[in-house]
Amino acid sequence: MSYRFKEARLQAGLTTVQLAQKMGLTQAAVSQWESGKKVPGIETISRLADLYGVTVDYLLGRDIGSSNVMMSTEILDASTLPILHGEPVWESEHGWGIVNAIQKNVVFVAGQTIPFEELHNLRVLPPAFTVGYLPHGAPVARENLKDYTQLWIEPILPDSFSRDELRGWYKIFSFYVENEYGVRFMFDTYGSKWLAFEQKL
Structure with a gap:
């Protein structure tokens, strides 16, 4: 895959030293x-x-209409991963990641880097119905949380298993919500760690 990191940097009129400083990284990394x-x-x-x-697609060299991403929900054979260098892949436990054939690993959204040999359920697309349900309507506005006695809470987490465990009905208190197991979300983390809905379905 042909990345456009250098091309985009030059178009922005930045040297590698300037970019490294702006990003808080080393020139070697750039x-x-x-x-x-x-x-x-x-x-x-x-x-x-x-x-x-620019867009992320531009940086990844994925122009509209020229993407060669396989359109399949079948589990990938790990031996084929090198040909997907730079392409996004889906894994049920970790979500979306990018294949790095040079390092022989997949870098996932939450920051985990996992070697090819440790991944067994990678797909190019997530299977249908990966998200079992979504709440109806828009989230309740933060300033209106205290107008309710109970709300459906959707945690904002990269780990789907933790999300499934923590989502559910929570009672509203003066500055937090709490479920029947004592799990709390504070009002000051609303929108960054959780969202509230009037109903789940």
């Missing part, structure tokens, strides 16, 4: 991305896109 020796994490790619004023 050089490794631009030479293809390493691939930055998803969060870093997103920051680069914002800094350069």
Whole structure:
């Protein structure tokens, strides 16, 4: 895959030293991305896109209409992963990640880097109905939380298993919500760690 890290940097009129300073990284890291020796994490790619004023797809060389991403929900054979270098893949436990054939690993959204040989359920697309249900309507506004006695809470977490365990009905208190097991979410983390809905279905 042909990345556009260097091209975008040059278009932004930045040297590798200037970019490293703006990103709080080393010049060596920038050089490794631009030479293809390493691939930055998803969060870093997103920051680069914002800094350069381009899309993540542009940085990844995925122009509209020219993507060669396989459209399959079948489990991938680990031996085929090198041909998907730089492509997004889905794994039920970790969610979305990017294949790095050079390092022989997958870098996931939450920051985990897992070697090919330890991954067994990778897909190019998530299977249908991966998200079992979504709440109806928009989230309750933070300033209206105290208007309710009970709300359906959806945690904001990268780990789907933890999300499933913590979602549910919570009672509203003066500055937090709490479920029947004593799990609490504070009002001051609303929108960053959790969202509330009037009903789940």
